[in-house]
Amino acid sequence: MWITPEGLEKVKAELDHLWKVERPETTQKVAWAASLGDRSENADYHYNKKRLREIDRRVHYLRKCLDDLKVIHYTPYQEGKVMFGAWVEIENTKGQKIRFRIVGGEEIFERRDYISIDSPMAQALLKKEVGDEALVQTPTMQILWRIRKIEYEK
Numbered sequence: 001m002w003i004t005p006e007g008l009e010k011v012k013a014e015l016d017h018l019w020k021v022e023r024p025e026t027t028q029k030v031a032w033a034a035s036l037g038d039r040s041e042n043a044d045y046h047y048n049k050k051r052l053r054e055i056d057r058r059v060h061y062l063r064k065c066l067d068d069l070k071v072i073h074y075t076p077y078q079e080g081k082v083m084f085g086a087w088v089e090i091e092n093t094k095g096q097k098i099r100f101r102i103v104g105g106e107e108i109f110e111r112r113d114y115i116s117i118d119s120p121m122a123q124a125l126l127k128k129e130v131g132d133e134a135l136v137q138t139p140t141m142q143i144l145w146r147i148r149k150i151e152y153e154k
Contacts, residue, residue, distance in 0.1 A: 002117060003069045004085050006153070007107035011069070015062040018055050026052045065106060074152045082125045082150055084117055089149035090125070090134075097148070102126075121145075 033045035124134040
């Protein structure tokens with residue numbers, strides 16, 4: 001699975017926060033709620049036990065991801081072509097403009113201006129240059145896009 005250097009830092013920061021901040025806090029809450037006695041009707045206990053399981057699942061997933069991630073750094077070879085990590089500005093025949101960055105699937109969450117390299121849009125644009133056109137198939141139609149600008153974070 002590919003990821004940008006910035007994306008890798010975010011994954012590491014999330015893992016660090018979950019393991020060093022959220023998990024210890026939640027563990028303390030579980031212990032406190034358990035100390036109150038009867039756990040069968042203790043909402044704090046049940047909620048925090050559930051939250052602890054969610055944290056542990058996410059930590060396990062992120063650790064596994066880190067082993068599988070391949071960081072893709074910018075190289076001069078990419079210049080002028082749409083490739084992984086590119087900021088691309090495109091325009092359709094109706095004059096609608098869109099700007100986004102092509103990244104790995106783990107990076108697209110919480111970012112409206114990022115798209116996955118596996119998406120139909122990214123696949124249609126890969127290796128194209130400024131001025132080239134790409135026909136993108138959506139579930140309902142095909143749309144023709146022209147590449148206006150390609151930039152990389154260096």
